[in-house]
Each structure stands twice: as C-alpha cells, then as structure tokens.
Amino acid sequence: MFSGKTTELVRRVRRYQAASKLCLLLNYKGDARYAEAGNVVTHDLTQLKAHPVETLEEAHNRVWQYDVIAVDEGQFMPDLVEWAERWANEGKLVLVAALDGTFKRQPFLPVLQLVSLAEDVTKLKAVCAQCHREAAFTHRKSPEDAVELVGGRDKYEALCRACHAQSSTEMALSSINLNSPSAVSCMHPPVKRKSTRISNARRASLPEAGRENRSKIISNPSILQSPSRRRRSLQAVTIR
Numbered sequence: 001m002f003s004g005k006t007t008e009l010v011r012r013v014r015r016y017q018a019a020s021k022l023c024l025l026l027n028y029k030g031d032a033r034y035a036e037a038g039n040v041v042t043h044d045l046t047q048l049k050a051h052p053v054e055t056l057e058e059a060h061n062r063v064w065q066y067d068v069i070a071v072d073e074g075q076f077m078p079d080l081v082e083w084a085e086r087w088a089n090e091g092k093l094v095l096v097a098a099l100d101g102t103f104k105r106q107p108f109l110p111v112l113q114l115v116s117l118a119e120d121v122t123k124l125k126a127v128c129a130q131c132h133r134e135a136a137f138t139h140r141k142s143p144e145d146a147v148e149l150v151g152g153r154d155k156y157e158a159l160c161r162a163c164h165a166q167s168s169t170e171m172a173l174s175s176i177n178l179n180s181p182s183a184v185s186c187m188h189p190p191v192k193r194k195s196t197r198i199s200n201a202r203r204a205s206l207p208e209a210g211r212e213n214r215s216k217i218i219s220n221p222s223i224l225q226s227p228s229r230r231r232r233s234l235q236a237v238t239i240r
C-alpha cells in the first residue's frame with residue numbers, strides 16, 4: 001500500500017481520456033472509506049469518478065461501450081482473472097491496480113495469476129514508514145487477522161523487509177498474554193538457538209512485566225521470525 005498504484009492508474013486513465021479514449025473505471029464496492037461512494041481516491045486525495053462493483057461480472061453489460069477498462073483494488077475482485085482476460089481478448093485495453101501480497105506477505109492469488117497473463121507489469125514501492133528506505137510490503141497495525149480489512153493509514157503502513165519482520169514479531173509478542181496458561185502451554189520447551197537470542201538493547205526496550213519470560217517465548221521459532229537487519233533484499237527478475 002501507499003506505493004502509488006491508484007495514482008498511476010488515475011494518471012493512465014486521464015492520459016487515455018486526453019487521447020479521446022472512452023474509459024470505464026471500476027472500484028471495489030466494499031471500500032466505503034470515502035464520502036463519494038465508488039470514486040477512486042488516492043492516499044493524497046486525488047479523486048476520479050468510478051463505478052463501484054463487487055465482481056467484474058457486474059460491469060460486463062456496460063464494457064462494450066468503452067475502449068479502456070481500469071480496475072482499482074483488483075485483489076478484491078473474485079473473478080479478476082476471468083474477466084480481465086476476456087475483455088483483453090475482446091480488444092479492450094485492461095488496466096488493473098492491485099496489491100500482490102497481504103499484510104502477512106502471502107499472495108493475493110488472482111493477482112499473481114494475472115501477472116502471467118499480462119503483457120506489462122509494474123511493481124511500485126512506497127517509502128518505509130520507519131526507516132525511509134524502499135518499502136515493498138504492508139504492515140497491519142491493528143490486531144484483526146482476516147485477509148480483507150479495508151483501511152488506510154489508520155490500519156496500515158508501508159514497510160521494508162527488515163522493518164516488516166521486526167514489526168510482525170513485535171505484534172506476535174504483544175498478542176501473547178504472558179499471564180495466560182494457554183499462552184504458556186503452547187510454547188515449546190526452551191531451546192538454546194543462537195539466531196533467536198534477544199539482545200540486551202532489545203530486552204531493555206521491552207515492557208517491565210514479563211521481561212524474564214521473553215527468553216522462553218522467543219525460543220519458539222514459530223513466533224520469532226525476524227531476519228537479521230543486515231539481510232539483503234530479495235530481487236526477482238522475470239524473463240519472458
């Protein structure tokens with residue numbers, strides 16, 4: 001999120017409109033964040049009139065009138081692949097802005113399927129809200145676990161690899177109530193693992209309560225997955 005997907009979609013639609021192309025802009029109906037229902041709105045509040053839908057099929061009976069079909073929030077369209085591919089095969093120019101991954105860095109599968117069907121793919125990045133490097137990932141700041149949770153700055157921030165890993169670990173730690181027997185019983189017996197040892201600086205930053213119990217918790221490798229901050233980024237290159 002915050003990488004400029006909607007900004008780029010709006011830029012391209014306006015450019016085609018300037019070239020007298022008829023453009024249909026579709027947005028996700030479930031995104032009721034903004035007063036003007038259905039409009040596509042960027043995080044810096046640029047707006048463009050759009051048609052709200054829950055599925056792309058809902059728009060099919062009007063698509064014939066347009067040259068360009070632009071879809072925002074493509075990750076929420078359950079029939080994204082089927083209709084984007086069909087309209088493209090019918091000669092429409094189809095533009096899709098979508099998240100490729102969830103807040104857990106899991107794939108939004110239809111979006112990744114579309115990558116192999118598309119002629120062009122642009123992956124945009126935001127600025128890491130913590131360290132100001134390039135940010136390719138989204139961190140959810142609130143505790144909800146469902147994949148779909150509409151929100152903006154109130155619930156999400158863009159983070160780089162290292163800051164995302166660190167924030168996810170901190171969320172996992174803070175979600176464990178140290179006084180709860182169930183939290184304790186789900187832990188593995190403490191294992192000495194060099195790579196998961198907590199530093200004195202990190203220990204000092206933890207809340208007073210339960211500080212001595214933290215070493216038990218971080219010995220559970222499923223909870224602590226933070227890579228070293230020195231780890232390099234993963235760069236993927238696809239060749240067609």
Ligand SMILES: Nc1ncnc2c1ncn2[C@@H]1O[C@H](COP(=O)(O)OP(=O)(O)O)[C@@H](O)[C@H]1O
Binds near residue numbers: 002043
């Ligand atoms: N961490 C951030 N990195 C980059 N841009 C940000 C960030 N936080 C807020 N913004 C603002 O968000 C705008 C991009 O918004 P938008 O196009 O809606 O992004 P997306 O659709 O990818 O979420 C930027 O132009 C900038 O003004």
Ligand SMILES: Cc1cn([C@H]2C[C@H](O)[C@@H](COP(=O)(O)O)O2)c(=O)[nH]c1=O
Binds near residue numbers: 002005073104152
């Ligand atoms: C990462 C992630 C995001 N969402 C939601 C949050 C926003 O409503 C949209 C993304 O909007 P943007 O145009 O990219 O700013 O998706 C979600 O439901 N689940 C997630 O994992």
